[in-house]
Amino acid sequence: MRRVQVLPDDLANQIAAGEVVERPASVVKELCENAIDAEATRVDVAIEGGGVAACSVADDGHGMSEDDLRLSITRHATSKIASLEDLLAIGTFGFRGEALPSIASVSRFRIASRLRAADAGASVSIDGGGAPSIEPVGMPPGTRVEIRDLFYNVPARRKFLRALATESAHVTEVVDGIALSRPDVTVTLERDGRRVREHLRAASREERVRSILVGWELVRCAGKMGPLEVEAHLSRPEKARMGATGLWVFVNGRPVRDRALSRSVDHAYGSVLEPGRYPVGVVYLDLPNDLVDVNVHPQKSEVRFAEPRAVQDAVHRVLSSALGSVFTSQLGLGAPSPARAASLPFDTGSRGPSHVAEQPEAVFTGSGELDFSGAMQLTSGIPSTAGAIPYPLREDRGAPMLSTTDGQTVPTSIRFIAQVRGMYLLCETDDAIIVLDQHAAAERVTFDRLRTAFHAKAVAMQTLLVPEIVDVRAADIAAVEAAGDVVQAMGMDIRVAGPTRLAIHAVPQLLVRADPRALATSLLGELARSGGRDYSGAIDLSLATMACHGSIRAGERVGPEQARELLERLKEIEFAGHCPHGRPILMRLPFRDLDHRVGRR
Numbered sequence: 001m002r003r004v005q006v007l008p009d010d011l012a013n014q015i016a017a018g019e020v021v022e023r024p025a026s027v028v029k030e031l032c033e034n035a036i037d038a039e040a041t042r043v044d045v046a047i048e049g050g051g052v053a054a055c056s057v058a059d060d061g062h063g064m065s066e067d068d069l070r071l072s073i074t075r076h077a078t079s080k081i082a083s084l085e086d087l088l089a090i091g092t093f094g095f096r097g098e099a100l101p102s103i104a105s106v107s108r109f110r111i112a113s114r115l116r117a118a119d120a121g122a123s124v125s126i127d128g129g130g131a132p133s134i135e136p137v138g139m140p141p142g143t144r145v146e147i148r149d150l151f152y153n154v155p156a157r158r159k160f161l162r163a164l165a166t167e168s169a170h171v172t173e174v175v176d177g178i179a180l181s182r183p184d185v186t187v188t189l190e191r192d193g194r195r196v197r198e199h200l201r202a203a204s205r206e207e208r209v210r211s212i213l214v215g216w217e218l219v220r221c222a223g224k225m226g227p228l229e230v231e232a233h234l235s236r237p238e239k240a241r242m243g244a245t246g247l248w249v250f251v252n253g254r255p256v257r258d259r260a261l262s263r264s265v266d267h268a269y270g271s272v273l274e275p276g277r278y279p280v281g282v283v284y285l286d287l288p289n290d291l292v293d294v295n296v297h298p299q300k301s302e303v304r305f306a307e308p309r310a311v312q313d314a315v316h317r318v319l320s321s322a323l324g325s326v327f328t329s330q331l332g333l334g335a336p337s338p339a340r341a342a343s344l345p346f347d348t349g350s351r352g353p354s355h356v357a358e359q360p361e362a363v364f365t366g367s368g369e370l371d372f373s374g375a376m377q378l379t380s381g382i383p384s385t386a387g388a389i390p391y392p393l394r395e396d397r398g399a400p401m402l403s404t405t406d407g408q409t410v411p412t413s414i415r416f417i418a419q420v421r422g423m424y425l426l427c428e429t430d431d432a433i434i435v436l437d438q439h440a441a442a443e444r445v446t447f448d449r450l451r452t453a454f455h456a457k458a459v460a461m462q463t464l465l466v467p468e469i470v471d472v473r474a475a476d477i478a479a480v481e482a483a484g485d486v487v488q489a490m491g492m493d494i495r496v497a498g499p500t501r502l503a504i505h506a507v508p509q510l511l512v513r514a515d516p517r518a519l520a521t522s523l524l525g526e527l528a529r530s531g532g533r534d535y536s537g538a539i540d541l542s543l544a545t546m547a548c549h550g551s552i553r554a555g556e557r558v559g560p561e562q563a564r565e566l567l568e569r570l571k572e573i574e575f576a577g578h579c580p581h582g583r584p585i586l587m588r589l590p591f592r593d594l595d596h597r598v599g600r601r
Ligand SMILES: Nc1ncnc2c1ncn2[C@@H]1O[C@H](COP(=O)(O)OP(=O)(O)OP(=O)(O)O)[C@@H](O)[C@H]1O
Pocket: 003, 004, 030, 034, 035, 038, 059, 061, 062, 063, 064, 072, 073, 077, 078, 079, 080, 093, 094, 095, 096, 097, 098, 099, 100, 101, 142, 143
């Protein structure tokens, strides 16, 4: 155990600064992480009034001396790093020396601590950043932090808090996250005097995951690639949720949000994951600390990998080989992913389906020259929708025999001839045969119309005769509250109808054929993925996923009238526009080439 010391200015200045305490859940997260860093085997959390009125975290960790205790509430005082080298390979949750002083400055704060070897402890109290008062206390070894009246001196912050039930739900999520991160630690949560979580020390990650994600029939996948170890417990594809919020990702034990990684997980399911559905489960990535930078986000909810593509590739390969073997054999479907071609050896565990892929091939070359063979490429038609639409990966296709419409519009002379295999629309123009993928084309048209309407602030809405009720997580409620205007502008009227319940009152007119619940959950999923901050990136993705739900599907009969309407709409679209990686929605075979092939010319 190192002593607490104040970081020199030049080191302190290299630390990602920003708001540490945003809401009660952030207080609980910081305090639990401190407990884990102090090698606690037990962490007890209690909150009252959503954590705003009161919140305490007690641990049985190594505790602090009175001198360290005094210092611990000083800015940039930490025992966890001392030099720049330490900052480059952080092995603890904490490293900034910011959390305690930040929390103390916005609450009525008390911290008490006792070293294991000491007879008694000491406590320090501060009211909103005033002068601290110190006194000896009798207490068991470990540390206990209590706060009351969060943000009592920062009314602006208080205003941004949500309903107490929502804040409570966020706290619960943090506690579950800590429990998932560290199965070897007992973690409990009391809400307003009621014990709502009791995660007793578990023998493995798997045991902990199964006790938290009860009823999900998870499949265990594990594998190693170079220095990266992947362990995942994922839902079966037919059990996948409609919202993209059920996936936990831990990097070296830290819960992180990483769109690209989540997408790698979605893609690993290949074609067995239905459009608009997202897996539920937990993914643990473990890699040497110097290959991941945790000093990038004030709440530490994002990390930066030294070689992000290699990490995504490894996750995709390990998971797709494991998932592919489970789900293709059980569902009788074809190979879901090109990554399976690697034909990795599997090892079936004793408890439930379990698949281990070993591929010791060096992915991290350290030279910046990464091995992308088998890496996924996102080539979805509309802005790639987080794997929601399992388009084939580009490397699956041979060299395109026929040209696509990239950078063009659909020719005005196009005429519909017939529907083929329930999936393709056979058409002709004056100089070519055109084969359209009916779902991709319809989806593209719907997306384009929705997007135009959205930017013109004119998405026409259709009120539902009877509001649709959808049960969601409290975090989804928070997302709806936070993004209400954006949701409305997308043509959805979604209202909070309970602590974990939403009512959908209206949907975009363009999407009346879609299941309103599917629309709402995919929208929420995309908003949640945006991290609740800047929605601009999430808007296209949300509109795209929604468009997918509301468009003609493969296998649906399309008559001449409907086909003609679709073609008319397609003509209005400039494909070179906003979508750089367009999945081809049509193929064109010029009569000239046809003549040549059959030997006419
Ligand atoms: N529960 C605890 N048990 C033992 N020591 C603690 C505990 N909480 C805090 N400390 C000590 O107080 C110091 C300051 O804690 P604080 O959370 O403010 O900073 P940090 O954990 O070092 O960095 P960060 O701001 O990134 O969390 C820690 O470095 C640690 O030495």
